[in-house]
Amino acid sequence: MSDVQEATNQLLHVNLHENQRDTHVTESVPRSESEHLRVTIGATVPTGFEQAAADEVREKLKSSCKISKDRGKIYFDISVESLAQVHLLRSVDNLFVVVQELKDYQFKETKEKVLKDFEELAGKLPWSDPLKVWKINTSFKKKKTKRKKLNQNLSKEKIDNGRDKREERDVKKELSNNSLDSHILDYYEKPAIKEEISTLVGDVLASCKNETEESLKEDTDPEVLKFRVTCNRAGEKHCFSSNEAARDFGGAVQDHFKWKADMTNFDVEVLLNIHDNEVIVGIALTEESLHRRNITHFGPTTLRSTLAYGMLRLCSPQPSDIIVDPMCGTGAIPIEGATEWSNCFHIAGDNNPLAVNRAANNISSLLTRSQIKEGKLSWGLPIDAIQWDICNLPLRTGSVDIIVTDMPFGKRMGSKKRNWNLYPACLWEMGRICKPGTGRAALLTQDKKCFTKALSGMEHVWRKVHTVWVNIGGLHAAVYLLNRTPLAFVHPSGQDKEELLSAKND
Amino acid sequence: MKLLTHNLLSSHVRGVGPRGFPLRLQATEVRVIPVEFNPDFVARMIPKVEWAALLEAADHLRLAEVPKGPIQGYEQDETFLRKMHHVLLEVEVVEGTLQCPESGRVFPITRGIPNMLLNEEETET
Numbered sequence: 001m002s003d004v005q006e007a008t009n010q011l012l013h014v015n016l017h018e019n020q021r022d023t024h025v026t027e028s029v030p031r032s033e034s035e036h037l038r039v040t041i042g043a044t045v046p047t048g049f050e051q052a053a054a055d056e057v058r059e060k061l062k063s064s065c066k067i068s069k070d071r072g073k074i075y076f077d078i079s080v081e082s083l084a085q086v087h088l089l090r091s092v093d094n095l096f097v098v099v100q101e102l103k104d105y106q107f108k109e110t111k112e113k114v115l116k117d118f119e120e121l122a123g124k125l126p127w128s129d130p131l132k133v134w135k136i137n138t139s140f141k142k143k144k145t146k147r148k149k150l151n152q153n154l155s156k157e158k159i160d161n162g163r164d165k166r167e168e169r170d171v172k173k174e175l176s177n178n179s180l181d182s183h184i185l186d187y188y189e190k191p192a193i194k195e196e197i198s199t200l201v202g203d204v205l206a207s208c209k210n211e212t213e214e215s216l217k218e219d220t221d222p223e224v225l226k227f228r229v230t231c232n233r234a235g236e237k238h239c240f241s242s243n244e245a246a247r248d249f250g251g252a253v254q255d256h257f258k259w260k261a262d263m264t265n266f267d268v269e270v271l272l273n274i275h276d277n278e279v280i281v282g283i284a285l286t287e288e289s290l291h292r293r294n295i296t297h298f299g300p301t302t303l304r305s306t307l308a309y310g311m312l313r314l315c316s317p318q319p320s321d322i323i324v325d326p327m328c329g330t331g332a333i334p335i336e337g338a339t340e341w342s343n344c345f346h347i348a349g350d351n352n353p354l355a356v357n358r359a360a361n362n363i364s365s366l367l368t369r370s371q372i373k374e375g376k377l378s379w380g381l382p383i384d385a386i387q388w389d390i391c392n393l394p395l396r397t398g399s400v401d402i403i404v405t406d407m408p409f410g411k412r413m414g415s416k417k418r419n420w421n422l423y424p425a426c427l428w429e430m431g432r433i434c435k436p437g438t439g440r441a442a443l444l445t446q447d448k449k450c451f452t453k454a455l456s457g458m459e460h461v462w463r464k465v466h467t468v469w470v471n472i473g474g475l476h477a478a479v480y481l482l483n484r485t486p487l488a489f490v491h492p493s494g495q496d497k498e499e500l501l502s503a504k505n506d
Numbered sequence: 507m508k509l510l511t512h513n514l515l516s517s518h519v520r521g522v523g524p525r526g527f528p529l530r531l532q533a534t535e536v537r538v539i540p541v542e543f544n545p546d547f548v549a550r551m552i553p554k555v556e557w558a559a560l561l562e563a564a565d566h567l568r569l570a571e572v573p574k575g576p577i578q579g580y581e582q583d584e585t586f587l588r589k590m591h592h593v594l595l596e597v598e599v600v601e602g603t604l605q606c607p608e609s610g611r612v613f614p615i616t617r618g619i620p621n622m623l624l625n626e627e628e629t630e631t
Contacts, residue, residue: 320550322514343547345510351623360619380539382547382595384511387621392629394613394622396516396527396556491523 037080039133040101042282043092047072048468048479049310053091056313061085070234070275075101080133084140087286090309090340096271096282097133100125105279111240115248118272121281122252130283134268137285227259227268230284235276245272302329303406303444307470308336311404311442314468314481319343321401326350326390326430331359333404335366338383344402346383353387360385391425395433397489403430403441407451419447423454431461432489439484444470446477455480460487507602507620510594512563513556515620517606517613519628525608528559531566533602533615541595548591549581555594564593 045053050072054065057076065076075098078086086095108114229250231242249272254261259268269284311333317323321344325333334348348359363383388394407426408419430441441462445451455462466481517526557575564572572593573586580586604613604620611628614621 319544320547320554322554342542343544345551347511347514353621356619357617360617380541380596380598382541384508385619386507386511386515387619387623389623389629392518392624394515394518394526396514397524399514 040077040098042075042096042098044094045092046307048470052310052313056091093306095285097130099130099281102279104277114240118249119252123256134283225259225267226262228263228266229270231272233274303332305336308333312337314442315402315440317341317344323402324400325405327405329355331362338381349386349388351389356387393429398435400433407445419450423450427454427458434484436488437486441482444479446475448478507599519609519611522608529604531563533599535601537598537600543591545587548587552576
């Protein structure tokens, strides 16, 4: 395996397990500090899945949520003791503690006046409780980073293992023997993509190295913290830019706390979120992880785990449900499923042998993490991987309860022309394997036009119940929630099926 | 590949239809990997299992102590549920083959992953 592939594997591994559960934080907080301390936490979630996130918060933290008008954000109150559990939420990307929420903020008319207001604001805010929370949170993160490094090293060992190298070579030989369409051949092999990934990997490895160096030397002066201000601004009527606001607000914060400003190696990230007339000041509790953000943008079509979680949740998995992803890629969705819904059985399938192998590797990496975490030796999970063709699924008719998948967009993988043939065939096969009456599917696609057309010919099989509009690395996509109608599937003769499918394409 | 998965797999060679189930299982390498026991999961799974297929597969793997069918009051019978749990989830076929009972087509299982892809000829009319 090349260095790039090795590093990509690591990244994908990290990406998929970025928000993995880390329980058993045994460090106890001095009671005087944490007693009765309640704070408001803000969380960013994939747009469109705010309700799913709110449901998860209610379920796991017993707390009700406010869904912000600023899309993709939810807010909820917790007592500080629950902070560890907040980090276990599967539907949130990033967390921050709210310093103050200023609804109906009155922006003055000129830029100078507005910026002056921001400067004055810095000194008037109730920083002390949020900073306490930040401090407690930082101690969690130190443990998480150590464990992450341990696992990265472990997975590196697995990859270095000569056996894996041989496997990849064998698989490649198989590929050249099979008459596989060049479009679906390994995405990673395309030179342009390889280069993108190697640059990305270079950056990440460099920053990982910095992290290690940083954690090696203890804080020379624990009192002088380093900070930065990140400003997100949305709205038509603002006469200032986010950079200007960040700069001036940051200046005042620096004067107030005597902290040192550092845009890259910071301890405290102050958030200034401005959405029309709403201003929220917060302190970040998670890092906007570079590799996760860039993996969804540059990387091959790996879905971020919060989106996978949201899609699965949309289907309301019940105990013992059979959940299948027939185009699983590296297995993001089934892996999220097996972790969070371990009382269901998950199957990951793909036609690309490299994808299936990576999915299987990711699954066994999960096994390794469980090992460490709970001291259980080689425990397995209710998940299997299969190599198959979505248009000819080797599954019994009506045997599957839930189908969740990320359908080819036709931009990064496959093509729009192919989708015209692929989508009807997919919906057909998925309709066949899905249990009539109770079965359901959550399908993500950017090719909404093609999907809608394909669906319109299948009303006797699939009924659309809900659409969630999502944003995937800048692309406007949709998750369609479909219910399988009670109509039982009748096996047509081969010819009938061909005719039916080609009729739909006209 | 677990036996629960085998229970769901069916041959999709052209023209075979529902006669492609169950696939005949042969294994050259099998592993037992413990999985967390969830009695509720197993109990709900029992009605969904195709027993004849499961027994045939278990037989080919020469597994001992496989219940022949659901027993009276199985939902509360922990011994029964644990045996089923073991058979369905903990036995992994690492290397082997799956054979279509109708067409004879053989699908390989490599490193625990069945390869169910068909050639062009096998899928065309």
